[in-house]
Amino acid sequence: MSQDGDGIDLGTSLGYLLKEASSALRSAMEAALRPLGLTVTQYSCLELLAQRPGLSNSELARGAFVTRQSMNVLLQGLERDGLVIRPEEDRVGKVLPTRLTPAGLRMRAKASAAVRSVEVRMLGGLSEGERRAGFALLESMIHSLRDDATAQAPS
Template sequence: MKESSQAEPPHPAKDVLDHVGYRLKRAHAALRGAMDQALREHGLTVPQYACLEVLAARPGMSNAELARATFVTRQSMNVVLRGLQEDGLLARPDTVGHGRARPVTLTEAGWRRLHAAQASVYAIEARMVRAVPAERLAGLLEDLDRVARALKD
């Protein structure tokens, strides 16, 4: 049996806990935990909140478009949309004139719930932003965009 050589790490981290991917995941888990807790008080999950935020900015999106914009599968988005519709937070037509996509819009109740939840979520984002020196924030955002683009290639 041939011995395999160990792959070289992409940077000089001494420990897996120092790898970029691990630190990104840790930051994501912290954000998700804080958002889960805050949104529970508003009767929303993170995917539901993300859906409301995206629809507020881009009303009329289809299920597939919402799924892409909120980083969930189309099947998961169907569940999210069904729950939000049952709660009276969004509206979808029963039928459409052409095509299969049924555009989604927020109801008045959806707007109220979104605005109430935004205060909590924006407070979490403000905590994150305060943790980064002001002169480094723009660079951090650019770096995160570069990382995302590099992984799409």
């Protein structure tokens, strides 16, 4: 009908497709993690801590793409459940490093396996070259979005 010449054709928009893919991935991860009683953000936190022990609340928040306030309450829950510890004697200035407990390590191992099966399924049917191309593509998008945030030419 009305040609939406000034609009965004959702059928061909890479942004819309990116949102769709992200939504599908999140759903699949939620389903995989539900038996373990973990949310996606909680898993992200455990995975980050497994690979980089001692990360602070703010660093974890950036790594999981949530605010530091959200990560703070999430960490309180993980600490209450005995999956992480934040010993007060490790504090450096205001920064309070976080580490996985043995229980947290075990939980992360199980969660990691579940999530990996999702990722394997997602990448099924893609060649190694296609995966590399996808990696480069997503990195380019991220860089372009961050680079010039509001982005006028530098004066």
